[in-house]
Amino acid sequence: MEKLTFTLVTTARKLKPYFEAHTINILTDKPLRRAINSPEAVRQMALWVIELSEFDIRYQSRSAVKGQVLADFLTEFTIIKDQRAKDTSIWRIYMDESSNKHTGGAGVVLHTPKGDKIECMIHMDFSTTTNEAEYEALIEGLDLAIAARAKSMIIYFDSQVLISQVYGSYKCKNERLKRYLEEVKGRANNLQIKLV
Known part of the structure; x- marks a missing residue:
């Protein structure tokens, strides 16, 4: 007690x-x-x-969980093998990041079409630039969206440089950033993404 x-x-x-x-x-x-x-x-x-x-x-x-409630829950959230998601609603992802010469961090908030919110904090325990922290946040946001089976999303981001590099209007010259860009493009292959 x-x-x-x-x-x-x-x-x-x-x-x-x-x-x-x-x-x-x-x-x-x-x-x-x-x-x-x-x-x-x-x-x-x-x-x-x-x-x-x-x-x-x-x-x-505490009262006992009724059997029907548990059965309803399992029925609602069980995915049949060949069942396809027909929901083409748009997911929203908000990201922000910060970095200094010792460490970095980022926050990712994923809003589902049903109004649920998934939050993720990233601690980068290594020296990172602002652009690298931005790419880390974007990759984590895409990983969250993929794990949640999102297909169409709008990503709200405060980095014009990163957005321009992903869309190809800016050329990525830094070798480390090129690897991040390849990671982003690999994850975004089968997704409908709009960066804002």
Whole structure:
């Protein structure tokens, strides 16, 4: 019980504004409420109990997952061997990056046609230029899109140089960037992509 209580206290500390503004419903199959309110727990975890008492926390027993819900889930998300995706909706990918002489990083956000959002952070633990970081972000974005089976996408990017190199209006002269460009073109072969 101490571990569960400590987890709850840690979560409450990290999400304090949320805990203060809302009623928190804890779904658990453990007797957490009894453990926190028992005299033995007060002796062992007195400070945690006091800290948690300032929030409106309600403990509810977790109900069993109904069999039909699980069957519906499996039916909806199971792909039959020859089933083809007929959804030609456009996916949106947003990217940004930064670099310095020691390290680099990038963020990629993929928006599905249904409105879901997939976020990815990339840490480049090597010396990189801004253009290399931009290519790393683009490659990661394309990998995410391919993994999600996206076929048509708009990629929002803040690098005119990279966009021009991919479309061929600028020539790529740097050997390292040429390898990145080949990687991008290899991934984009079977995709409909518009870089913006």
